[in-house]
Amino acid sequence: MRTAQPDKRTRLIETATKLAYGRGFRETSLADIAEAARVPVGNVYYYFKTKEELAEAVVERRLDEFRAARAEWDRLGSPKERLLAFVGSVHANREQLARGGCPVGGLCSELHKEGGALAKKSATLFTEPIGWLQKQFRAAGHDKDSRELAMHLFSSFQGMAAVAHGANDPKVVVMEVRRLKNWINTL
Amino acid sequence: MRTAQPDKRTRLIETATKLAYGRGFRETSLADIAEAARVPVGNVYYYFKTKEELAEAVVERRLDEFRAARAEWDRLGSPKERLLAFVGSVHANREQLARGGCPVGGLCSELHKEGGALAKKSATLFTEPIGWLQKQFRAAGHDKDSRELAMHLFSSFQGMAAVAHGANDPKVVVMEVRRLKNWINTL
DNA sequence: GTCTATACCGAGATAGAC
């Protein structure tokens, strides 16, 4: 059934993603999610057997968001431009990062502690972007140290998000982004 | 000390700190803490009016841990040595960082989302170390950009901890620490 | 397929005996 609104399953995932970003997934109750998505509570279980299954869908959704951005970046002419676009998007989202931290970082850290299948799945929130970054560095001619470079870039990103959030100050993102852009340009 | 048996209060805080590090504070029940600390559940409320008050004590304890380390570093002869000692301790704890993330980073991020007084208090987990780092950079002759340098160092630390934890790989710490040591030495 | 009502459990917190 297709209405003007996205279907209920999609609405639940989107709402859960949004609410979990602000409060953490565990702290967000199914009742809250269902209400905000305008779906009766009991009905959630028609779409997801357990809350954990909903968590997996949230991870999947974050991955999709990254993939959509990646698809845009991949259209750019050179690996260096693609790396700069990645860094630029971090800068563009600095206010959000300061308010709620990194959307994938927080989720990854939280679900990692749950253990089990969820821990493994959530790790792809990091490994997939890092893999893409590594590919760009390799394409830019850095064969031997592509992994180190990718890790450094992603680690810097996670760090600035954590500090911007914890100290409630988006300025650290501005400073670090400037540093990273210089660094990329001189590679 | 407000009790006839200070050991229990301390035991509760230490146990809560340890358990919260592994699973997150919110996910750790008072029952679990009390049992592990060998204190009857109901008795917890003699030492802490609410769970939130216990959280504050945990933050205080993490701050004390940092202050103890800082006291050692402050004995070193030069600011540069002190900065290198800070970075060295990160390297020494890399296995732990990969297993459970940064003890202050995770706590800060989690409590920040709770809002209220706890959010403010937890921010000092970041601001106090950053302040100390800034002081070292200033003492090393970097008057104008001491804040930027301190933020960069702390942000790098948070980033490597997040990635080491999320991707389950302590190697990123080794790589980043090497980079930071070179950076400090050429300042 | 969709929704209401509810079971069930574990959490934080309290009362009060000793």
Add this chain to the structure above:
DNA sequence: GTCTATCTCGGTATAGAC
């Protein structure tokens, strides 16, 4: 001061009408 027993509430999850 210390501990046991218990209350209450909110959470996940289920049963079953429609």
